[in-house]
Structures are given as structure tokens and as C-alpha cells.
Amino acid sequence: xxxxxxxxxxxxxxxxxxIAMAASAVVFGGTMTSTTALQKSFNAIDNYFAxxxxxxxxxxxxxxxxxxxxxxxxxxxLQTVTITTPNYIIQAGDPEAIANPSLIGAPxxxxxxxxxxxxxxxxxxxxxxxxxxxxxxxxxxTENGTITTIxxxxxxxxxxxxxxxxxxxxxxxTSVTFQPMFTSGGSIAQRSGTxxxxxxxxxxxxxx
Amino acid sequence: xxxxxxxxxxxxxxxxxxxxILILSLIGSSxxxxxxxxxxxxxxxxxxxxxxxxxxxxxxxxAYAEVRKTVMDPPHAFGGWTNAGSTHLSPVTTFGSDNxxxxxxxxxxxxxxATGNAWYRxxxxxxxxxxxxxxxxxxDRMGPGSRGDSLLxxxxxxxxxxxxxxxxxxxxxxKVIVPVPNPxxxxxxxxxxxxxxxxxxxxxxxxxxxxxxSAAYVDSYRSSTGPYxxxxxxxxxxxxxxxxxxxxxEIDSAVATIQGTIYGNLYTNGGTVTKKxxxxxxxxxxxxxxxxxxxxxxxxxxxxxxxxxxxxxxxTVINPPIVNGVPQAGAPSSPxxxxxxNFVNSGSLTVNPAVINGSPQDTYVTVSVTGxxxxxxxxxxxxxxxxxxxxxxxxxxxxxTKAENxxxxxxYCGNLQFYAISPTDPSVQQTININSGGGSNAGFSxxxxxxxxxxxxxxxxDITGAIVCKNFYAxxxxxxxYDRRLDTEGAAVDYRIISYVEDTR
Numbered sequence: 001x002x003x004x005x006x007x008x009x010x011x012x013x014x015x016x017x018x019i020a021m022a023a024s025a026v027v028f029g030g031t032m033t034s035t036t037a038l039q040k041s042f043n044a045i046d047n048y049f050a051x052x053x054x055x056x057x058x059x060x061x062x063x064x065x066x067x068x069x070x071x072x073x074x075x076x077x078l079q080t081v082t083i084t085t086p087n088y089i090i091q092a093g094d095p096e097a098i099a100n101p102s103l104i105g106a107p108x109x110x111x112x113x114x115x116x117x118x119x120x121x122x123x124x125x126x127x128x129x130x131x132x133x134x135x136x137x138x139x140x141x142t143e144n145g146t147i148t149t150i151x152x153x154x155x156x157x158x159x160x161x162x163x164x165x166x167x168x169x170x171x172x173x174t175s176v177t178f179q180p181m182f183t184s185g186g187s188i189a190q191r192s193g194t195x196x197x198x199x200x201x202x203x204x205x206x207x208x
Numbered sequence: 209x210x211x212x213x214x215x216x217x218x219x220x221x222x223x224x225x226x227x228x229i230l231i232l233s234l235i236g237s238s239x240x241x242x243x244x245x246x247x248x249x250x251x252x253x254x255x256x257x258x259x260x261x262x263x264x265x266x267x268x269x270x271a272y273a274e275v276r277k278t279v280m281d282p283p284h285a286f287g288g289w290t291n292a293g294s295t296h297l298s299p300v301t302t303f304g305s306d307n308x309x310x311x312x313x314x315x316x317x318x319x320x321x322a323t324g325n326a327w328y329r330x331x332x333x334x335x336x337x338x339x340x341x342x343x344x345x346x347x348d349r350m351g352p353g354s355r356g357d358s359l360l361x362x363x364x365x366x367x368x369x370x371x372x373x374x375x376x377x378x379x380x381x382x383k384v385i386v387p388v389p390n391p392x393x394x395x396x397x398x399x400x401x402x403x404x405x406x407x408x409x410x411x412x413x414x415x416x417x418x419x420x421x422s423a424a425y426v427d428s429y430r431s432s433t434g435p436y437x438x439x440x441x442x443x444x445x446x447x448x449x450x451x452x453x454x455x456x457x458e459i460d461s462a463v464a465t466i467q468g469t470i471y472g473n474l475y476t477n478g479g480t481v482t483k484k485x486x487x488x489x490x491x492x493x494x495x496x497x498x499x500x501x502x503x504x505x506x507x508x509x510x511x512x513x514x515x516x517x518x519x520x521x522x523x524t525v526i527n528p529p530i531v532n533g534v535p536q537a538g539a540p541s542s543p544x545x546x547x548x549x550n551f552v553n554s555g556s557l558t559v560n561p562a563v564i565n566g567s568p569q570d571t572y573v574t575v576s577v578t579g580x581x582x583x584x585x586x587x588x589x590x591x592x593x594x595x596x597x598x599x600x601x602x603x604x605x606x607x608x609t610k611a612e613n614x615x616x617x618x619x620y621c622g623n624l625q626f627y628a629i630s631p632t633d634p635s636v637q638q639t640i641n642i643n644s645g646g647g648s649n650a651g652f653s654x655x656x657x658x659x660x661x662x663x664x665x666x667x668x669x670d671i672t673g674a675i676v677c678k679n680f681y682a683x684x685x686x687x688x689x690y691d692r693r694l695d696t697e698g699a700a701v702d703y704r705i706i707s708y709v710e711d712t713r
Contacts, residue, residue, distance in 0.1 A: 042239070049246045053357075056254055061360055068710045088398070088709045106379035107711065110400060112318050112327060118408075118695055121400045121707035148359065166493065203399075203708030 047155065048180050052196070054151035055176040058132075058139055058159050059198035061150050065130050066172050066200040070207045074172070078160040081132040081172070084207075086123035094124060120207070134158070155179055171201040244341065249357060252340035253393070257361040259308055260395040261710075263334025267310030268399050268705075271298060271330040275314065275401045275703050278326070280501060286314070310334045324541065325403035325700045331396070338363055338391035362713075365391045370713065378711055400707035403700030406657045407622075407674035409456040410472065410690035414500035414659055416463040417476075419682030421668060424468030426455035428690040431620055436672065436689050441471045453489055455690045459680075460498050468685070500659045500676070501702065502630035505602060508576070511545040520548055520555035520577075520589070528562040528571055535562035535569075543572035543600070551577050551603075553587040561596035568596040580605035585641050588613060593624045604629045607661075608641040611669035614652035621653040621673035622697045628658030637662060640677065644669045644684065651687075655694070657701075 012020070062081065066072055071084040090096045090103045097104045108123045131142045139151040139159060151157055155178040163172045177195045274296070277285035290297040294316035302309050311333055318327040342365050362369060368386045375382040378396070410426050411417075420426070427441040430451040441452040455472035462478035466486035474481060474488045475496035482492060514529050528535040528544060538544045551557075561571040581603050582589045590613035593599050597618060607628065616624040631638055638660050644650065644667025651670035656663065656677065663677035668684035674694055 038235075046242050049250075053246065053249055056250070057357060057360060060254070060257070064360075064710065064712065068708055086707075086709050088711060089713070102380070104380075105374065107377075107398070109317060110329065110707065112320075114696065119402060119706070121402075123709065150360070166491075203705070205706055 044181055047153075048194075051153045051155045051157065051178050051180075052194070054139075054153055054157060055178070055194075055196040058151050058157070058176050059174055059196060061141060062132060062159075062161065062172070062174050063198060063200040067203050069130075069202050070127060070204050072163045072170060072172055072202065074161050074163045078162060079134050079158070081161045081163075083130040083132075085128045085130060086121075086204075087126055087128055088123050090124075096124070118205075120205075132159070132161070153178060155181055165206060169202045169204065170206050171199055174198045174200070245343075248340045248343065252338055253357065253361055253363060256306075256336040256338040256363075256393045257395075259304075259306060259336035260334045260393045261397070263304075263308035263310040263336055264332045264395050264397045265334070266303070266308070267298065267301065267312040267332035267334055268330050268397060270301065270310070271296075271312040271314050271332065272399070272401060272703070272705060274298075275328045275330070279403075279700050279702060289314075306336060308334065308336050320403070320696060322696050323403070323405065323699060325405070327403065328401040328703070330399045330401055330705075332399070333394060333396050335392050335394040338365075338393055342391055361393060363391060363393055364388045368394065370394060370396070374713060378713070396711040398707075398709045398711065399705050401703045402706040404702040404704055405694070405696060406676055406698040406701045407655050407694040409458045410454075410674055410688055411680060412458045412498075412500070412674075412676045413663075413678065413680040414460045414498075414676075415662075415679035416461050417457070417459040417680045418465045419665075419680065419686070420468045420688070421683060421685035422467050423685040424668070424682070424687065425471065426457060426468070426686075426688040426690065427452050427471035428454040428692055430692040432693050435619075438687075451692050454692055455688065456490070458496065458498065460500060462494075472690070499702070500678075503627060503657065503659050503701075505576075505604070505629045508545075511574075511576075513545045513547045518547060519550040519552070520557045521552055522554050522556050524555060524557050526557065526559045526573065526575075528560070535564060537562035537564075537569040538572035540572055540598070543574045543598070546573065546575045548575055548577045549579070551579065551581045551589060553583055553589060555581075556590045556592070558592040559594075559597050559599050561594065570596050570598065572598045574600045575602070577601060577603040577605075579603070580607070582606065582608035582641075584608060585643060590615065591624070592616075593618055595619065598623050600625045600627065602627045602629055604631075606639045606641075607656075607658075608639070609643075610650075611642050611644050611652050611665075611667070611671070612650035614642075614654050616653040620693070621655055621691050622694055624654040625698070626654060626656045626658070628656070628661045630660035638678075639664070641666075642669065643667060649687075655697070657698070 065083045065085060069083040069085050073082045088107055090106050090108055092104050110121045110123055113120050113122060128144050133140050133142065137152055137154060137156065138149045139157060141148045141150045157176060157178045159174060159176040161172050161174040163170055175195050175197050177191050179191050180194060274286050286296040288299065296314040298312045300309055300311045313331045315329050316326045317329045366387060368388055372383060372385045374380060410428065428451060429436045429440065429448065433448060433451065437448065440446045440448045443449060453471050455470055457470055457472065458475045459479065460477045462476060464476045464479040464481055466474065466481055469487040471489045473490035474486065474492045476494045477497040479494045481494060517524050517526065526546060528537060530536070536544060559573050561568040563569070585608050587608050589609050592615040595618045607626065628638055628640065638658065640656060640658055640661045641664045649668050649670055653672040655673045656675045658677045661677050662679045663675055665682040665686060666684060668686050670687045672689045672691060674690055
């Protein structure tokens with residue numbers, strides 16, 4: 001059987017090929033540029049939301065600890081927060097644990113004392129200290145010497161916390177900002193636009 | 209016109225199309241994966257973590273309401289709960305559109321030795337379901353050694369991690385793997401509910417407040433460390449100074465005209481008092497509402513009244529009843545009870561202590577007066593409490609006399625306590641009117657708990673004690689000394705939460 005051949009099936013001229021290649025190069029270049037830009041944009045947005053999640057984590061950590069705190073103090077630069085909390089759980093080395101090791105890990109039964117400022121609930125004779133601080137690009141939470149990095153970002157996360165004493169308790173106001181990586185010029189407005197605010201009240205009567 | 213087919217060209221187009229679809233699908237899936245992860249963490253897990261605390265605190269509120277009933281409505285306290293001795297376990301409550309659940313265990317863990325008031329521990333558990341994918345919102349940008357959000361928000365995907373690790377009560381007992389039907393977050397809090405004693409402030413007014421005089425003052429001291437000394441309140445170097453700054457005034461109203469000096473805190477409910485408008489050494493807080501419930505007569509079912517007297521005339525003396533030749537001094541929980549049905553306007557009541565072998569004994573007496581103690585402002589009823597006597601007077605009417613007629617020489621204002629039973633008819637306004645009379649500054653040492661009464665003091669008596677009333681009015685230069693020993697005086701009138709701990713494990 002003989003195949004039919006098309007009389008119109010001719011090759012391209014050199015000029016046609018050159019024009020086609022030039023057009024293809026333009027299209028390919030545009031595609032690559034768009035892809036790169038899209039990828040950068042995607043990374044920036046992904047990073048933005050990842051950092052936003054860390055903002056939420058910071059305020060959640062702080063809110064949890066402030067609520068159960070007895071005293072909250074903030075450094076002058078508002079970037080270090082120290083919280084004193086009750087020792088709710090019996091730890092190894094505590095007097096109760098020495099007397100009865102099986103109590104390690106058990107919640108304490110509170111005791112009541114009458115102080116000049118009124119009755120006071122005590123969980124053991126000591127308290128725990130939790131410190132929130134900034135170390136480079138990381139936010140650290142240090143509880144009785146144990147350090148945990150609760151947030152770390154190249155976006156320059158900056159939490160600022162103030163504590164306000166009231167008659168019977170106090171509250172803390174925290175704002176967390178960061179500098180998005182996808183910015184032009186790093187203006188202040190671009191940082192302030194990322195702010196997450198949080199207010200947490202001490203549920204305990206303030207001591208000290 | 210019929211177009212011609214070129215199969216070899218169709219194949220190339222299909223490959224190009226498939227490649228384009230593949231690339232777009234990869235981009236789309238990448239976006240979807242990241243979005244789902246963020247959404248999962250932000251919308252589901254963070255929300256559930258917060259909602260579980262709300263659920264736990266809701267359980268705490270439910271339990272707190274039951275604790276308050278132990279004072280205000282004892283027959284119905286912990287109704288519907290599982291009660292075993294001093295431990296009470298609530299049923300599981302499900303609420304909200306997200307089907308949050310909560311339950312609370314309440315136990316009486318401490319009884320105040322001085323007052324017998326109970327302290328309660330409220331351990332609440334709140335659970336919220338975690339919707340979305342069964343995966344953590346791990347963030348790998350936490351740095352070395354950190355474990356992401358799961359360190360903060362502990363999610364039970366398949367089993368309850370707390371019971372498996374620490375046991376149901378968190379004490380390491382009864383550890384067992386308990387499957388959960390759906391992913392959930394559970395948070396546990398412990399709150400302490402402390403009794404509110406009736407006399408925790410120098411003056412507590414549930415309504416309006418006017419006073420005192422421009423040269424008046426309210427300060428404090430602690431009688432258990434020595435007698436009152438007027439020099440202490442202005443001398444920070446004095447070791448007793450710390451007890452001199454608790455002449456606190458609490459007003460549950462915005463209508464508060466403050467005059468004189470308050471060596472303590474001042475609280476109003478919506479008032480406009482500032483340091484410029486009042487001389488207050490402590491904190492001024494204009495956003496401190498409180499509730500003051502009406503006072504009902506305690507149950508007298510166990511009150512075995514002494515037969516006489518039943519009326520107070522100008523020279524009525526109560527001596528302790530004698531049983532088998534021994535004067536009965538009574539006890540704080542079982543005093544000698546007397547029912548007075550008529551306290552005449554000029555009545556004079558003196559309560560003597562029991563004396564055994566020549567030594568006076570601490571003697572506890574409770575008197576229930578039906579009607580008024582002093583029917584008008586010109587009445588002159590008197591009550592005398594010598595040393596060793598602890599007298600409580602319940603009355604259902606008004607109280608009107610001169611300040612000098614309230615005679616308490618026991619050295620402690622808590623030894624003479626007046627309780628004004630609220631009128632059953634809300635249209636009846638109860639009054640307590642204390643008049644110095646004749647420019648005298650003779651005062652008294654006593655406590656008044658009268659949440660429904662309008663309290664008026666005319667003149668400038670020297671008062672040691674505390675007052676709880678409805679509306680307060682005083683127009684003289686009163687010198688008022690609150691005794692900090694009153695912090696723990698009297699039976700609980702309400703409860704407040706004073707401690708909050710979360711088990712973060």
C-alpha cells in the first residue's frame with residue numbers, strides 16, 4: 001500500500017525557524033521569570049503564615065503561664081517576662097517526694113496560710129520561675145532552668161509585654177510583631193501590620 | 209468543511225497538555241498541602257486548645273455555683289451530683305455547637321479552725337474535639353531540640369495521653385490506655401474556692417455611700433498584736449504600719465461621695481473617684497462590683513433557747529445557765545441561745561461571762577431579737593458586753609441608739625456582732641441609726657452585718673469594727689478603726705475563687 005503524501009508538508013525556512021526560536025525564548029524566559037516570582041511569593045506567604053503561627057504560639061504560651069501565675073514582672077525593654085507560678089506537681093527532690101517517693105508526679109494538696117494581706121493558698125513551700133526571653137532570632141521559655149525554644153524565625157519576631165498591677169491581681173498585655181521577608185524597604189508599617197495583641201489576666205491574687 | 213486529522217501531531221499536543229496538567233497539579237497540591245497544614249493547626253488545633261480551656265472553666269463555674277449554694281441554699285447544693293462524704297463529682301455536661309464536654313470534682317480539703325468555714329478544691333476537666341486531619345501542626349523551624357506545637361497543645365489522636373501517662377487523677381495511679389473516639393484536646397484546671405467572711409472591709413456598702421466628715425479617717429490595726437495606736441498609720445517605720453493601711457471601703461455603686469482620709473483601698477462599681485477627688489492611701493479601683501445577698505435568719509432548729517429572759521427591760525442581765533451547779537459557758541458552735549420578743553426602747557441588756565472557781569470563762573451567747581432594738585432615733589437601748597463574752601445579736605427590725613450605748617469592754621470588736629435579718633417584704637426599708645449625741649465622740653466597738661439596712665451615723669464617734677450595709681451615710685468626723693483580726697471572723701457569707709492552677713501535662 002502506498003501512503004498518501006501531502007503536497008503541503010514542506011520544511012520551515014531559516015527565517016521562520018529564527019522567528020520561532022526567538023518567540024520561544026521570549027515565552028520560555030517569561031515562564032521562568034513568572035515561575036521564580038511565583039515561587040518566591042509562595043515562600044514568602046508560606047513563611048508569613050508560619051511566623052503567624054509562631055505568634056499565636058507565643059501568646060498561647062504566655063497566656064497559659066500568666067493565668068496560673070502569682071507574680072509577673074516585665075523588664076524595662078518589655079522583652080523579658082518573668083512569671084512565678086505555683087509548684088503544682090511534686091517533683092523529685094521535693095520534701096514530699098523524699099518522704100514518699102511514690103508521690104513524685106502527683107498533684108499537691110494545697111495548704112492555707114494567713115498572711116498580712118489575707119489568706120493564701122500554697123502549693124508547697126517553693127514556687128517555679130518561668131522566663132520568656134529573646135535570644136537572637138529565637139524566643140526562649142526557661143522554666144526552672146530548662147530552656148525551650150518556643151519560636152524561631154528569620155522574620156525577626158519581637159514580642160513585647162507589659163504587666164499592669166490591679167488592686168487584687170494584674171494583667172499582661174502582649175504584642176508580637178515580625179518583619180515579613182517579602183517587603184520592600186522594611187518600613188515600620190510593614191512590621192506593625194503583622195501585630196498580634198493579647199491580654200491575659202492573672203487568675204490568682206498577686207503576691208509580692 | 210471537514211478538517212484533516214494528523215495523529216502524529218495529536219500525540220504531541222496530548223503530551224504537552226498532560227505535562228501542563230502535571231505541573232499545575234504539583235503546584236496546586238503543594239499549595240493545598242501547605243494550606244491544609246496551616247489551616248489544620250490554626251483553625252482546628254488552636255481553636256480546640258482554647259475551647260478545651262473554656263470548657264474546663266465552664267465546669268469550674270458550674271462547680272463554683274454549687275459551692276456558693278452551700279451558704280445561700282444549702283438544701284440544693286450539689287443536687288444531681290455524685291456525693292460521697294465531702295467529695296462531690298459532677299455529671300458530664302455537654303454544651304456548645306462544638307460539643308464541648310466538662311466535669312468537675314469538688315472536695316472539702318480544709319476547714320478553718322477558727323471559724324469552721326469550709327474551703328473547697330474544684331478540679332475541672334474540659335474537652336474539645338479536634339476537627340480536621342489527624343496530624344500535628346509540627347513546625348520544623350523551631351530549632352534543634354524543640355518539638356513544635358505539640359509541646360504546648362497536647363492532642364489525643366487515638367488515646368488519652370494523660371490517663372495513659374499519669375492516671376485519671378494525675379497521681380500516677382490507674383494508668384491505662386483509653387481510646388478516644390475522635391481526636392480531642394483535654395485541659396485540666398484546679399481552683400480553690402475560699403469563704404468570704406462578712407467583715408473583710410471596714411465599710412462595705414451595697415448601695416450608695418456618703419461620708420465621712422472632712423476630718424474623718426478610716427484606718428486599721430491588728431488587735432492580736434496590741435491595742436490601737438493612732439500614731440502608727442503615719443509612721444512607715446513602725447512594724448505595725450503594715451496593719452494600719454487596711455481601712456478599706458468597698459462600694460457596689462457609682463454613687464460615692466468620699467470625704468476624709470482612707471488609709472486603705474477604695475473600691476467602687478463605676479464610680480469616678482480619683483486621687484484628686486479623695487485622699488486614699490491605697491488603691492482606688494472604680495471597677496470592683498460585688499454581690500451582697502440578703503440575710504436570712506439561720507436555721508434555729510438546733511437552737512435550744514434558755515427559758516429567760518424573753519424581754520429586755522431597763523435592767524436585764526443575762527447570766528449563764530447553771531447545770532448541775534456549773535455555769536454553762538457554751539462554745540462557738542453551741543452558744544447559749546436566747547429569744548427576745550420585746551426589746552423595749554429604754555431596754556438595757558448586760559451579758560455576763562460564766563465564772564468557774566473565781567475565773568471568768570470565754571462565754572458564747574447568741575440572742576435572737578424579734579422586732580426593733582430602738583424604735584426611733586430618740587430611743588436609748590443599750591447593750592453591754594464585758595470581757596470574756598462573745599455575743600451575737602440577730603434582729604429582724606431596726607436598730608437605733610446612741611453610740612455610747614453600745615458598750616464592749618472585751619477588747620475585741622468581734623466579741624459583739626449584730627446581724628440585721630433582711631425584711632421579707634422588699635418594700636420595707638430597714639434602718640440602723642447611730643447617733644453620737646450632744647457633740648460627743650464616744651464611740652463603740654462592734655460589728656454590724658446588715659446587707660439590707662440603710663446605715664446612718666450622726667456625729668463623730670470613735671468606732672472600732674466593721675459595717676456591712678446597703679446605703680451608708682455619715683456626716684461627722686468619725687474616726688474609724690478596722691481590726692485586721694476580722695479577716696477570719698464570722699461564718700462564710702459567700703465564696704470566691706482565690707487560686708487557679710492548670711495541670712499542663
